[in-house]
Amino acid sequence: MAKLTLPPVELVRSGHSACPGCGPALAMRYLLKGTGERTVVSVPASCWTIIATGYPTTALRLPMIDTPIEATGASISGLRAALDALHMSDVQVVGFAGDGGTVDIGLQSLSGMLERRTDALYVMYDNEAYMNTGIQRSGSTPEGAWTTTTPVEGMARGKGEPKKDIMGIVLAHHPVYAATLNVAYPEDFLRKAQKAASLKGPRFFHVLAPCPPGWKFASDQTVQIGRLATDTGIFPLYEVENGKLRVTRKLGQLKPVRDYIKVQGRFGHLTDAEIDTVEHEVQASWAALLQREARP
Amino acid sequence: MTRLVLSGNYAQSYAARLARVQVISAYPITPQTTIVEQLAKFVSSGELPAQFIKVESEHSALQVCVSAAALGARTYTATSSQGLLLMHELLHWASGMRTPIVMGVVSRSVGPPWSLDADHTDTMSQRDTGWVQIYPESNQEVLDSVLEAFRLAEDLAIRLPVMVAEDAFYLSHTVEPVEVPSQAQVDAFLPPRVPKGTLVPGKATRLGSYVGPADYVRFRREQARAMERVPETLAAIEEDYGRRMGRTYGGLVQEYRTEGADAVLLTMGTASTTARAVVDELRSEGKRVGLARIRVFRPFPAKEVRDLASRVDRLGVMDRSWTFGQMGSAATEVAAAIQSSPRRPRLSSFLAGVGGRDVGTALLREMFRDLLSKEPSGLRWLDMDPPKEVPLHG
Ligand SMILES: Cc1ncc(C[n+]2csc(CCOP(=O)(O)OP(=O)(O)O)c2C)c(N)n1
Ligand SMILES: [Mg+2]
Numbered sequence: 001m002a003k004l005t006l007p008p009v010e011l012v013r014s015g016h017s018a019c020p021g022c023g024p025a026l027a028m029r030y031l032l033k034g035t036g037e038r039t040v041v042s043v044p045a046s047c048w049t050i051i052a053t054g055y056p057t058t059a060l061r062l063p064m065i066d067t068p069i070e071a072t073g074a075s076i077s078g079l080r081a082a083l084d085a086l087h088m089s090d091v092q093v094v095g096f097a098g099d100g101g102t103v104d105i106g107l108q109s110l111s112g113m114l115e116r117r118t119d120a121l122y123v124m125y126d127n128e129a130y131m132n133t134g135i136q137r138s139g140s141t142p143e144g145a146w147t148t149t150t151p152v153e154g155m156a157r158g159k160g161e162p163k164k165d166i167m168g169i170v171l172a173h174h175p176v177y178a179a180t181l182n183v184a185y186p187e188d189f190l191r192k193a194q195k196a197a198s199l200k201g202p203r204f205f206h207v208l209a210p211c212p213p214g215w216k217f218a219s220d221q222t223v224q225i226g227r228l229a230t231d232t233g234i235f236p237l238y239e240v241e242n243g244k245l246r247v248t249r250k251l252g253q254l255k256p257v258r259d260y261i262k263v264q265g266r267f268g269h270l271t272d273a274e275i276d277t278v279e280h281e282v283q284a285s286w287a288a289l290l291q292r293e294a295r296p
Numbered sequence: 297m298t299r300l301v302l303s304g305n306y307a308q309s310y311a312a313r314l315a316r317v318q319v320i321s322a323y324p325i326t327p328q329t330t331i332v333e334q335l336a337k338f339v340s341s342g343e344l345p346a347q348f349i350k351v352e353s354e355h356s357a358l359q360v361c362v363s364a365a366a367l368g369a370r371t372y373t374a375t376s377s378q379g380l381l382l383m384h385e386l387l388h389w390a391s392g393m394r395t396p397i398v399m400g401v402v403s404r405s406v407g408p409p410w411s412l413d414a415d416h417t418d419t420m421s422q423r424d425t426g427w428v429q430i431y432p433e434s435n436q437e438v439l440d441s442v443l444e445a446f447r448l449a450e451d452l453a454i455r456l457p458v459m460v461a462e463d464a465f466y467l468s469h470t471v472e473p474v475e476v477p478s479q480a481q482v483d484a485f486l487p488p489r490v491p492k493g494t495l496v497p498g499k500a501t502r503l504g505s506y507v508g509p510a511d512y513v514r515f516r517r518e519q520a521r522a523m524e525r526v527p528e529t530l531a532a533i534e535e536d537y538g539r540r541m542g543r544t545y546g547g548l549v550q551e552y553r554t555e556g557a558d559a560v561l562l563t564m565g566t567a568s569t570t571a572r573a574v575v576d577e578l579r580s581e582g583k584r585v586g587l588a589r590i591r592v593f594r595p596f597p598a599k600e601v602r603d604l605a606s607r608v609d610r611l612g613v614m615d616r617s618w619t620f621g622q623m624g625s626a627a628t629e630v631a632a633a634i635q636s637s638p639r640r641p642r643l644s645s646f647l648a649g650v651g652g653r654d655v656g657t658a659l660l661r662e663m664f665r666d667l668l669s670k671e672p673s674g675l676r677w678l679d680m681d682p683p684k685e686v687p688l689h690g
Contacts, residue, residue: 038497042363055511058502063495065366066504067359068385074356078319078363081347083497085318085369091497109359112352 006190007033016059018051021219023209023226025051026183027125028060028096031205034193035121037062039092040083042076044106045069046098047132048125072097073109076120092197093120099140100130103164114173114202121196121203124166127211135214139164144274145266146216152269167206171240176201179239179248182208184226188237188248195239208235216265228260233286238293245292257282297481297541302474304467307435308374308400308460309334310474311442313344314482315398318369321349321360325379326412327468328402332374354379358386358397365395366503368491370446374400376464380418381406384425390457391426391519393503394493396449398442399427401461402468403565403616405651413652414463416564417617419593420625426519428458428526429594431564432545436474438462440543443477443486447533450489454522454529463616464652466566477541485540523595530592548597551604553579554586559610559667562588562601564626567614567648567655574660585664590626598633605634611641612667616649623675648678 011032018025024047032039041064043049049066052059067075072095079093095113102110102124110122129147130136137147143162146152150159170178177199179192189207196203210226212219229235230249234257237249257279261267270278302310308331312320320339322332338344347364351357354375361371375383380401390397405415419429430445432438438460445458462468477485495501507515531547538544550568553575554560563571568589578585588604590597605611611634615624622628627645634640646663649655659679666673 040367040495040497049506052502052505055502055505055507058500058505060502061500063497063499063501064503064505065363065495066502066506067363068389071356071359071386074351074359075363077349077351077356078321078360079367081319081321081349081360082364082367082369085347085364086367088497108352109356112356115352116349 006030006186009033009037011037011061013059013061015053015057016051017053019213019219021212021222022051023183023211023222024048024125024127026222027123027207027209030183030186030189031094031096031123031193032060032062034190035092035094035197038090039094040079042067042072042079042095044072044097044101045132046101047127048096048098050132069101070105071109072101072106073111073113073122076122077113077116077118080119095120095122097122097124098131099124099126099128100138103139103166107169111173114170114175114204118202119200121205123205123207125207125209127209127214129214131211131214140166144270144278146269147266157269158266170204173202174243175204177239177241178204180206180208180235180237182226182230182235182237183210184223185230185237185249192239214266216268217263221263225260225263228255228263231255232257232260233282234260236286236289238289247289247293254283254286297478298476299473300476301471302435302439303330303469303471304435304438304462305330305402305469306334307439307474308442308462309338310476311439312372313338314477314479315370315372315443315446315486317344317346317372319347319349319361319364319371320373321351321357321371322373322375323351323354323357323379325354325376327404327464328374328376328379328400331400354382355386358383358390361397362386362390362393362395365397366393366495368489368494370450370489371397372399373397374402376402377404377406377418380422384422387422387425387427389504392515394455394519395457396455396489397457398445398449399457399459400442401459402464403461404464411651412464414466414566414649415616415651417619419459419461420617420619423594423625426456427594428456428592430458430460430592431590432460432462432467433566433568433589435467435472436543437545438467439474439476440537440541440545443482444530444533444537447486448526448530451529452490452492453525455492456519456522456526463566475541481540485537526592526595527597527599545591548590548592549600549604550589550591552587552589554588554604554607556584557586557608558584559612559664560586560588560604560608561612561614561660561663561667562590562626562630563614564590564593565616567616570655570657571660574657574664577657578661578664583664583668585668593626596629596633601630601633602637605637605641606639609641610644610667612644612646612663614646614648614663618647618650644673645675646678647676653679
């Protein structure tokens with residue numbers, strides 16, 4: 001196995017208060033290795049409010065501002081405006097928001113920030129539900145998943161609607177750079193973080209961040225499950241720079257989605273027929289992605 | 297110092313420019329628009345080297361200011377009515393984070409039903425958000441108050457956001473001559489912001505994190521103490537301003553002909569100007585009446601009101617909004633202030649000028665007549681006559 005080549009700098013302190021196996025904790029750790037010590041981070045209400053610890057401690061060796069859940073896009077516009085006004089052009093601005101805080105309640109301010117061409121990196125860490133409030137469904141929860149507000153009871157089969165296509169929404173704003181990342185693939189993650197840090201203008205990351213208590217799997221399985229998400233084609237890794245899409249983890253044969261679904265309690269109720277439907281959808285979207293990549 | 301003919305809105309824009317604001321963010325709403333249009337001109341022409349972030353909502357406008365102020369920038373925004381309501385959550389964030397933002401508010405009624413006119417419902421609905429609230433009476437006072445507001449907000453003993461609320465149209469769109477201080481005069485009065493408690497790039501700094509109950513109450517108490525220091529600090533700022541520019545407004549409450557008065561009416565904003573003329577008329581008719589203008593509503597000038605209460609028998613309070621309490625919002629505050637005073641004058645609460653109804657001399661005379669009459673009047677909605685009969689549906 002290849003040796004990991006991540007920079008040794010640790011900008012997330014070991015005393016953070018994430019759950020064991022927390023995907024979002026890894027996401028912040030890898031991200032800051034890429035953007036570096038001169039980063040200012042804006043965090044809305046989310047698990048990361050808690051992970052970053054309470055007064056008078058803080059888990060980041062960097063400045064961090066807490067904001068209301070829906071305001072990340074505006075917050076990073078404000079941070080950049082102040083840095084410009086105060087002539088501190090060497091500082092990276094990062095918004096680090098959950099999926100609910102991004103695709104639902106914060107969508108307007110994200111759109112505003114992209115449209116204003118704010119020079120900042122917006123990171124959406126996707127644990128696929130409102131986890132901090134106790135696993136309620138968000139617009140980013142996948143179809144069929146159990147959550148506390150999409151129970152599996154009687155006729156109810158978990159979430160009835162498909163996951164919102166945040167990358168499609170973001171790409172319609174033509175950011176300078178947008179990418180999907182996975183905490184289970186740190187080298188791909190780091191390369192993208194470094195690349196984003198080298199660019200100016202609005203940038204966006206969609207980071208898959210598995211959540212052991214929310215997805216119902218053992219806390220030592222985060223990386224295994226994360227890898228399966230990508231290798232089954234459920235969460236492909238790609239980047240889009242100036243409109244050109246490139247798949248960054250090439251897959252020959254996709255692994256069966258069953259391998260990913262069967263190891264998570266939130267999907268425990270899905271029947272073989274339901275899993276087959278997911279399989280077909282994933283095959284189709286993977287083929288569409290490859291087609292888009294092939295476009296000149 | 298030059299003399300310009302300015303609307304209240306332009307007085308806001310000129311003051312923000314003279315204050316050398318570094319970050320501006322706003323979203324348009326009538327009747328605030330000309331404030332930010334003028335600022336956009338100042339920024340585009342290079343007269344004001346500021347970042348003007350044009351956002352997709354008032355909510356975002358205030359978040360931009362909060363985050364920019366958190367890094368140490370001097371920030372300004374302006375809004376009105378529904379826009380101020382949309383900011384509600386952010387108003388708490390701004391004050392809780394102790395960001396010294398200055399905001400111009402054009403006080404306008406709140407819908408539904410839709411209405412654009414002068415009314416204090418918007419700002420009164422936000423009185424409990426930890427912002428200092430100043431209610432100027434003239435365009436000159438708007439300009440002077442915005443400059444004082446920056447000094448006050450950024451004072452290291454205060455560090456609270458301040459709103460300067462001007463009555464819709466009566467000030468926002470009415471022009472009058474305004475003395476505009478020179479940049480050198482303002483620079484001497486208002487030095488660059490000295491950042492304290494801000495985020496520092498490269499350092500493990502944090503703003504807004506969660507706390508346990510013991511720290512929560514301590515932070516709130518500190519905020520309350522900062523509010524308590526406002527009267528004294530503002531008095532010192534006003535004195536300095538007066539020395540440099542030749543104008544002061546009497547701190548939190550501005551009294552007019554209250555000496556020997558039997559009855560005093562308390563007003564806010566533009567109604568005060570007409571009320572002053574009515575006091576003159578009534579005095580010349582031998583009636584012993586006076587006026588006290590509440591210039592600063594937050595912090596509420598309880599000490600000044602108690603002092604007034606020790607000298608008069610009857611107090612009336614005119615509120616330009618209805619906030620569904622026992623009396624008008626200012627009247628309720630006055631009632632709370634005087635209940636611990638050794639002399640408790642009879643208190644009347646008048647609702648007038650709501651939704652932009654004109655507050656003319658006849659209406660103000662009616663308030664004084666009511667105050668001087670024998671029976672206690674409690675709460676009264678004045679001027680309820682419809683303008684004319686409109687036939688409904690054929
Ligand atoms: C205006 C508002 N509504 C609701 C909440 C409650 N809230 C706090 S964290 C949270 C969950 C956010 O979910 P997500 O953005 O996916 O982040 P996660 O908790 O999963 O990390 C919610 C709903 C809030 N803080 N503010
Ligand atoms: Mg989430």
